[in-house]
Amino acid sequence: xxxxxxxxxxxxxxxxxxxxxxxxxxxxxxGTAESIIKEIAASGAKDLTxxxxxxxxxxxxxxxxxxxxxxxxxxxSHVGLNKECGxxxxxxxxxxxxxxxxxxxxxxxxxxxxxxxxxTPTGLGTTVAExxxxxxxxxxxxxLEKPLRADVAIVQGYIADESGNVRYKGSTRNFNPLMAxxxxxxxxxxxxxxxxxxIGPDYVETPHIYVDYLVLKxxx
Amino acid sequence: MERSEIKPxxxxxxxxELHDGDVVNLGIGLPTMIPDYLDPSxxxxxxxxxxxxxxxxxxxxxxxxxxxxxxGGQPAGIEKDGMFFDxxxxxxxxxxxxxxxxxxxxxxxxxxxxxxxxxxxxxxxxGMGGAMDLVVGAKKVIVAMEHTQKGSPKILxxxxxxxxxxxxxxxxxxxxxxMDVTPxxxxxxxxxxxxxxxxxxxxxxxxxxxxxxxxxxx
Numbered sequence: 001x002x003x004x005x006x007x008x009x010x011x012x013x014x015x016x017x018x019x020x021x022x023x024x025x026x027x028x029x030x031g032t033a034e035s036i037i038k039e040i041a042a043s044g045a046k047d048l049t050x051x052x053x054x055x056x057x058x059x060x061x062x063x064x065x066x067x068x069x070x071x072x073x074x075x076x077s078h079v080g081l082n083k084e085c086g087x088x089x090x091x092x093x094x095x096x097x098x099x100x101x102x103x104x105x106x107x108x109x110x111x112x113x114x115x116x117x118x119x120t121p122t123g124l125g126t127t128v129a130e131x132x133x134x135x136x137x138x139x140x141x142x143x144l145e146k147p148l149r150a151d152v153a154i155v156q157g158y159i160a161d162e163s164g165n166v167r168y169k170g171s172t173r174n175f176n177p178l179m180a181x182x183x184x185x186x187x188x189x190x191x192x193x194x195x196x197x198x199i200g201p202d203y204v205e206t207p208h209i210y211v212d213y214l215v216l217k218x219x220x
Numbered sequence: 221m222e223r224s225e226i227k228p229x230x231x232x233x234x235x236x237e238l239h240d241g242d243v244v245n246l247g248i249g250l251p252t253m254i255p256d257y258l259d260p261s262x263x264x265x266x267x268x269x270x271x272x273x274x275x276x277x278x279x280x281x282x283x284x285x286x287x288x289x290x291x292g293g294q295p296a297g298i299e300k301d302g303m304f305f306d307x308x309x310x311x312x313x314x315x316x317x318x319x320x321x322x323x324x325x326x327x328x329x330x331x332x333x334x335x336x337x338x339x340x341x342x343x344x345x346x347g348m349g350g351a352m353d354l355v356v357g358a359k360k361v362i363v364a365m366e367h368t369q370k371g372s373p374k375i376l377x378x379x380x381x382x383x384x385x386x387x388x389x390x391x392x393x394x395x396x397x398x399m400d401v402t403p404x405x406x407x408x409x410x411x412x413x414x415x416x417x418x419x420x421x422x423x424x425x426x427x428x429x430x431x432x433x434x435x436x437x438x
Contacts, residue, residue, distance in 0.1 A: 080345075102310075105307035106308055121357075122385075
């Protein structure tokens with residue numbers, strides 16, 4: 001039986017090294033693995049490319065790494081609820097790539113699914129389509145969007161079994177299961193770890209074969 | 221009309237466009253007021269782009285309360301028949317035409333049904349979030365907004381801000397009237413009797429086509 005190693009948040013953070021691309025799950029910090037994020041902030045790893053739906057809030061979630069000056073490039077769909085993000089972008093301190101949320105999610109899915117990209121009508125006739133291939137299928141135009149992958153994915157689950165199978169809770173699921181499929185090293189922070197089989201094969205949402213390490217959420 | 225009455229007035233009118241059984245995505249701000257004005261006989265299902273169907277008011281008593289937020293990141297709840305899913309599924313629902321209507325605010329709309337509501341270059345760079353997918357994917361796109369920005373028109377011949385999408389807006393509801401976007405242009409089909417048609421045209425850059433059966437907005 002597979003068994004996934006349980007490590008500390010600090011050990012998890014040590015996988016994130018200067019210049020790496022990191023996926024961070026969550027939507028406005030709902031579903032962001034804050035214990036691990038805090039340790040990445042403490043580690044000082046820099047020049048990171050972060051792929052996350054948003055910039056979190058000022059000093060929270062992805063916003064914590066942003067405030068710390070650790071992010072060189074951010075690929076996101078919405079950053080309006082973190083003022084600091086706009087300020088850093090305007091000051092030329094941040095390379096910001098904004099993608100439609102559905103496109104961003106599908107790019108991550110494609111990255112994990114071995115696809116070379118996908119065709120979407122979203123963004124046609126807007127700045128999002130600039131510099132991208134436009135492909136016509138049966139008379140309808142689409143934008144070709146390419147897959148995204150990362151060196152490390154920081155995922156938040158709710159419960160894992162000791163094999164590394166994961167379930168989520170509420171709306172925290174969002175980008176997490178997608179990112180769990182699209183990185184070389186996948187670390188999942190959970191609130192509880194239960195014996196293998198306890199989640200039940202019908203109820204596993206992220207299969208353990210995606211998961212390299214588990215972290216038990218550390219109290220703030 | 222008092223300023224404080226404008227948003228509820230618009231929300232109340234948009235509520236009449238929604239049908240029993242519709243799956244609806246509501247943007248942040250004014251559109252979130254719409255469910256309060258639905259006829260009690262009409263039940264709609266709200267889609268939340270961050271990953272669920274059955275968006276409801278937050279229930280602080282629920283043990284899951286801390287795990288549920290709406291698309292604005294605020295505490296939310298879920299209906300008994302609701303379900304959560306990941307973001308790729310959420311946008312498969314949106315892009316795949318499974319959402320009957322989306323209602324959202326806008327900075328600008330034009331007579332071709334183009335919409336611009338995600339960026340003011342050099343001023344505000346919040347990002348598009350799910351708006352680009354929503355306006356492309358939803359079967360009906362209703363823009364609910366104040367008619368002007370402090371007197372300057374928002375309904376234009378051609379949007380000047382970067383677009384959210386091309387040719388996607390079906391209807392515009394403001395405190396001055398209800399307009400359909402047609403291949404011929406913007407048709408004023410209802411007007412708020414507090415304004416004359418001339419006043420509405422004066423507040424609109426696009427040339428309005430006046431419907432033969434123009435009615436007062438109720």
